[in-house]
Amino acid sequence: MKAPAFAYAKPRSLAEVCALLDERGETARVLAGGQSLVPMLNLRVAAADLLVDISGIESLRGVSVTADRLCVGALTSHREVEQSAEVARHAPLLAQAAPHIAHVAIRNSGTFGGSIALADPAAEWPACCLALDATILTISKAGKRSIPARAFFKGLFSTDLRPGELITGVEIPLTPGHRSVFLELSRRRGDYAIVGVAAMAKVQGGTLQDVRLAFLGGGDRPLLAVHAMKAAEGKPPLADLGPALAADLSPMADLDTSARTKLHLANVLARRALAALAG
Amino acid sequence: MDHSLPLTLTVNGTRVTSRVEPRTHLIDFLRDTAGLTGSHIGCEHGVCGACTVRVDGLIVRGCLTLAVQCEGKTVDTIEGLSDSGELAELQQAFHERNALQCGYCTPGMLVAALDLVKSEPDASRERIREHLSGNYCRCTGYQAIVDAIETVLAMRRTTAKAAGARP
Numbered sequence: 470m471k472a473p474a475f476a477y478a479k480p481r482s483l484a485e486v487c488a489l490l491d492e493r494g495e496t497a498r499v500l501a502g503g504q505s506l507v508p509m510l511n512l513r514v515a516a517a518d519l520l521v522d523i524s525g526i527e528s529l530r531g532v533s534v535t536a537d538r539l540c541v542g543a544l545t546s547h548r549e550v551e552q553s554a555e556v557a558r559h560a561p562l563l564a565q566a567a568p569h570i571a572h573v574a575i576r577n578s579g580t581f582g583g584s585i586a587l588a589d590p591a592a593e594w595p596a597c598c599l600a601l602d603a604t605i606l607t608i609s610k611a612g613k614r615s616i617p618a619r620a621f622f623k624g625l626f627s628t629d630l631r632p633g634e635l636i637t638g639v640e641i642p643l644t645p646g647h648r649s650v651f652l653e654l655s656r657r658r659g660d661y662a663i664v665g666v667a668a669m670a671k672v673q674g675g676t677l678q679d680v681r682l683a684f685l686g687g688g689d690r691p692l693l694a695v696h697a698m699k700a701a702e703g704k705p706p707l708a709d710l711g712p713a714l715a716a717d718l719s720p721m722a723d724l725d726t727s728a729r730t731k732l733h734l735a736n737v738l739a740r741r742a743l744a745a746l747a748g
Numbered sequence: 749m750d751h752s753l754p755l756t757l758t759v760n761g762t763r764v765t766s767r768v769e770p771r772t773h774l775i776d777f778l779r780d781t782a783g784l785t786g787s788h789i790g791c792e793h794g795v796c797g798a799c800t801v802r803v804d805g806l807i808v809r810g811c812l813t814l815a816v817q818c819e820g821k822t823v824d825t826i827e828g829l830s831d832s833g834e835l836a837e838l839q840q841a842f843h844e845r846n847a848l849q850c851g852y853c854t855p856g857m858l859v860a861a862l863d864l865v866k867s868e869p870d871a872s873r874e875r876i877r878e879h880l881s882g883n884y885c886r887c888t889g890y891q892a893i894v895d896a897i898e899t900v901l902a903m904r905r906t907t908a909k910a911a912g913a914r915p
């Protein structure tokens with residue numbers, strides 16, 4: 470299908486973007502890479518009177534590192550994250566997750582910030598942001614905000630973003646002592662995840678410390694599995710996190726996979742992830 | 749309501765100027781306005797890969813890209829990549845390995861395959877499969893397609909080795 474008609478603007482500055490979004494309110498949509506928005510417009514499950522193309526704002530692009538954090542600009546493409554030496558060194562979880570995002574042709578266009586703003590519960594970056602304890606940086610005509618990722622995702626395609634607000638980047642605290650693992654199950658390479666896990670921990674004498682398990686496909690939003698994390702803390706890798714995960718996750722059934730199966734698969738992935746972290 | 753905008757871009761080395769509606773996908777602009785019907789339209793929501801083209805050197809989905817997003821950019825389609833000879837080895841290998849049946853997916857397959865051949869000369873069969881995972885062949889001729897790409901990679905490695913061995 471083709472998208473219905475809309476107007477298009479490509480502002481040259483962040484101030485212009487904020488002014489346009491403020492003025493046009495909910496009738497305007499931000500266009501970054503368009504890899505979710507354009508198909509949604511094509512299928513007519515999303516609508517807009519105006520697309521505000523932010524791809525000309527160069528300050529939103531790229532990866533940078535300071536003494537204690539990595540910053541990923543909102544316009545950085547999935548492929549740039551995948552191939553970034555700085556990401557591989559300072560936040561390997563992101564490099565591990567990137568190949569699971571759709572296909573190369575889509576990763577070339579789709580953006581880090583776009584994926585977080587959309588908040589698809591099966592998406593990779595939001596779950597990674599929870600595991601990494603990242604902070605989402607935003608701007609609007611009212612000013613800038615820093616929102617902890619763990620308070621950002623509110624529900625199905627729903628976030629803490631306010632009308633007229635734009636994600637500018639994501640800050641990730643450096644965790645040099647942690648190991649990370651990203652695992653995902655999908656029916657075919659590049660398909661939406663049935664369920665997936667972004668896992669991190671420090672390993673000391675065969676036990677796991679500061680265990681972090683964030684799931685995609687585990688509910689209506691990316692979810693931090695706090696009960697499972699507590700159960701796994703300070704121990705060698707556990708073989709069964711089933712009861713804890715049942716308290717943490719509420720997967721939604723889809724055409725192929727029941728909620729119960731997804732919960733079972735989440736437990737399988739958690740077990741594999743913990744074993745991989747320790748090994 | 750008319751939202752149309754002026755658009756200038758370079759398609760297969762030629763500067764093209766036109767007016768487009770923002771809702772126009774790059775693939776429709778290329779096929780209907782530029783008359784380049786070699787790139788195909790399959791699913792129109794980014795799943796099948798039949799519309800794969802190159803924008804500023806990177807492969808993208810023609811159905812998930814708006815023409816207006818390509819202002820000032822360089823677009824390469826199957827026609828340009830074919831005429832320039834860049835695809836010659838792959839086309840020959842696809843022919844020899846019978847890697848096309850109905851041919852509908854072939855332009856997208858070739859553009860995606862070229863991207864891999866250029867960026868990963870040592871790609872394994874598994875990596876070829878991964879790289880092409882976003883391109884569907886509804887005749888299901890995947891084995892022959894992977895064979896053809898594997899052949900080109902092997903041929904290129906042999907050529908590179910021979911060139912390196914020369915005194």
